[in-house]
Amino acid sequence: MPTFFPWRPAMTADWPQRMAMLDGLVRTLSENSAASEYDAVALEARRLASHALGAQQALKLQNLARRMLVHSKSFTTLRYLRIGLTGNRTLSYLMAPLRAAGLVRGLLIDAFEVPYDVVRAMAFGQPNIWERKPIDAMAIILDEGAFREADGLLSEQGDAAAFGGAKSLLDRLARAVREEMGSRAVVATIPACGSNISSSELALGGSIQRLLMRLNEVIVDGARGHEWLMWDLAALANRVGTDGWFDPVRFHEAKVPFRIELGALVADHLCRTLAAMSGKSCRALVLDLDDTLWGGSIGDDGISGIRLGENSPEGEAYLAFQRFILSLRQRGVVLAVSSKNMDAIAREPFRNHPEMLLREEHIAVFQANWEDKATNLYAIAEALNLGLESLAFVDDNAAERERVRQELPLVSVPEIGADPAFYPARIADSGIFDHLPLTDADRGRAESYRSRAASLELKAKIGDYDEYLRSLKMTMSVSRFDPVDRARIAQLINKSNQFNLTTRRYSESQVRLFEESANEFLCWQIRFEDIFGKYGIIGVLIVRKLERIWVIDTWLMSCRVLTRGIEETLTNLLMAEAREAGVETIVGEYLPTQRNALVAGLYPRLGFDPSEGEIVGQRYSACPASHSPLKSFIEIQRL
């Protein structure tokens, strides 16, 4: 069964356990429970609801949401909404999924079906017979069955009559909701699921397909005229595919207008509109850079090496994504950047890349540093004066996404997939930026932040980073150079710029010489993996072995795996190896280039002391015998 929610992360292994715990907790909630307890429940419920769930997990979530509703007044961090659903088909199946779907977007939804007869009676002049509490919105979901009188009118006069009748029914229903019930109508567009007898059905006067097409226009016009909100159910049906949308067996069995299995998806789709209506949509988008806005790493590949623009399919895909982002900005979404990079290097494409669409003036806050992204996001939210709930974070790196989800569960973090061609659809489908028809204020909002690509001072780090590192279950394997990996090693040596202490370039044949001189050189290649997968060779270390002194000739690492403690772990390993060999001193050099400021302070951080030397850069040394091991959460494999 493919997931209906590709923009959500897969369920974690501890999901069932956490859900059981949370459910237990909710059952014990009472008037005496502390406010903090309710807040914690709401947050955990949101976290658990934000995964791609199977049918049975979805049921558990629905049960949880129903139990939470009992305490609706106490969940102050959730927006409580009473939502009515009405239509000419069975909609009961949508109630439970709707309650569950609300939790993802910070809504506590009290959903119930308002009998269609009641609304229809009011539409046709009966006084208000709906005596229940007022509702925040009423979704109206109709299909051709509501316009029965249109049947069999296959003529031009029939066309006009059917359309006139249907339009007036729709208007009356919406007005009854608005005026009689004092609520907002949310009118669903109508999916056309039938099979057509002719391929000119839409041109055939009086045909149902033609009627639905024209009614959908009426629904759109009503939304433009602010008579009601529209919910584009027909667009969702198209995304799903009408064969997968409509199940004739179930229709005849229970008059359900769409497959019951789609309940969670349909409910989520309605919640997009409800969230937008309640001001719960995201207002700011925080973007990663490398492999998110362009292909490759600006630090390592340089401005001419990154893949962006009309010269390759991949470059075009990134361009299309940037166009998508600019479209979000036009709708009022504020843009920010959070990238693990040197500030000047990260800004280069924005300033100088000829095909880059995003420019510094589009970016309100520009955070390029080596700090944890959760810490940066927190600072960005503060600077923009937005709640964390208003932030969305887009990053191609699964570990970064997971870190932010763990630390800041209120931030929306969609899964965007591995291919930039799919980034726009994933983000659009997630609905996190859904909005009502735009106002002038919306359009100007992003501008009003006087986007100046400011960079912020960071305050204290947030969260327990060690805990996070532990949860990544990292393994590092260290092996000697070998012929199979020679090409990749040479490639890394010639390409890495940022985490590169000496930036010495060696050809493949020189790498081979190192490989074959095991007595004079210690040559390690480092592979890395964590719960998100294998990263392949991410580091290279070449150490010249003199009698009592080892000199680190080359040390470089891929920027994909920084801030995981790999450098500390590797240092521990090297020290142990040196101790065993009776080495007294390990010497490391830092040769500054335009791009490697990242590692300027590396050796002192790793317990090396400055020392004298006749080189251009800085020279450091450490004594293996007295070097105390550095903190590490990485398991080591020696091959």
Add this chain to the structure above:
Amino acid sequence: MNDDLEKMTEIVRDLFDEYDGPVSRELCARDVGQWDSLMNVQFIVLIEQAFGVRFSTREVGQFKDLGELLDAVKTKRVAN
């Protein structure tokens, strides 16, 4: 077969989460407060999903109790 009953029991527990009586082959809609005709449709859909079978328009609505449903699932699977 017992595995099937177990799997079905799990679904019963989640869908009819207010029912805490025993679940056996003899369980039927009458025994469970939440099990009305609408829930029955949902139940059948969940069974179809969980067991990878599909019932026809004629078949749905003909099962007297869990036992009959289990047998139908088994027959369907053999036929597939």
